[in-house]
Amino acid sequence: MLRAFTTLRKVLPAFVGIVLWSATALASKGGADAHIAENPSAAGLMILLFSFVNFFIFVYLIVRFAKRPLRDFLADRRKQLVEAMSAAARAKEEAEALKAEYQAKSAALEQARVEMVDEIKRLAEKDRERILAAAEEAGQRLRENAQRAAESELERARNELRAEAVALAAEIAQRDIIARLSDEERKRLVGDFLEAVE
Numbered sequence: 001m002l003r004a005f006t007t008l009r010k011v012l013p014a015f016v017g018i019v020l021w022s023a024t025a026l027a028s029k030g031g032a033d034a035h036i037a038e039n040p041s042a043a044g045l046m047i048l049l050f051s052f053v054n055f056f057i058f059v060y061l062i063v064r065f066a067k068r069p070l071r072d073f074l075a076d077r078r079k080q081l082v083e084a085m086s087a088a089a090r091a092k093e094e095a096e097a098l099k100a101e102y103q104a105k106s107a108a109l110e111q112a113r114v115e116m117v118d119e120i121k122r123l124a125e126k127d128r129e130r131i132l133a134a135a136e137e138a139g140q141r142l143r144e145n146a147q148r149a150a151e152s153e154l155e156r157a158r159n160e161l162r163a164e165a166v167a168l169a170a171e172i173a174q175r176d177i178i179a180r181l182s183d184e185e186r187k188r189l190v191g192d193f194l195e196a197v198e
Helices: 002-027 029-038 040-180 183-197
Strands: none
Touching: none
């Protein structure tokens, strides 16, 4: 931007000089009007000649004073545009690389999510199988314990029944023996018992 002001400062005096010279040429036109009135065809040629001279002087002054600043301005502007375009291209490449990186990360995250879900399902299935196996084992133990308890209870009941049957049989046998023994046999048994005790 500073360069443009410098260029403008160099070109401005040339434009001011051209404007002043044109004003001087127009002011001198008043004396030429009398000559033009006398010779109209020469007047047209003179106007045409002054116009060409004016134009060539103008072009010469523009080329002489504005060529280098204009060339410098255009070169600087071109350089700025090239730098801006290269910066934009770099920014675009960085943005595309960043986009590709984020897309890769997104795909990796999706893959990781799928793997985690699969792992959780696999672990849940293992836990389910383990829990079912533990429940089956606990059920089997309960059945075995119940079977043993039932068998133990049955054996105890059998033993009680045997004991009662033996006691009942002994009582019945005792009553039967007592009923069958005569007085003489009773005395002999009591005597044998007493001798055994002494």
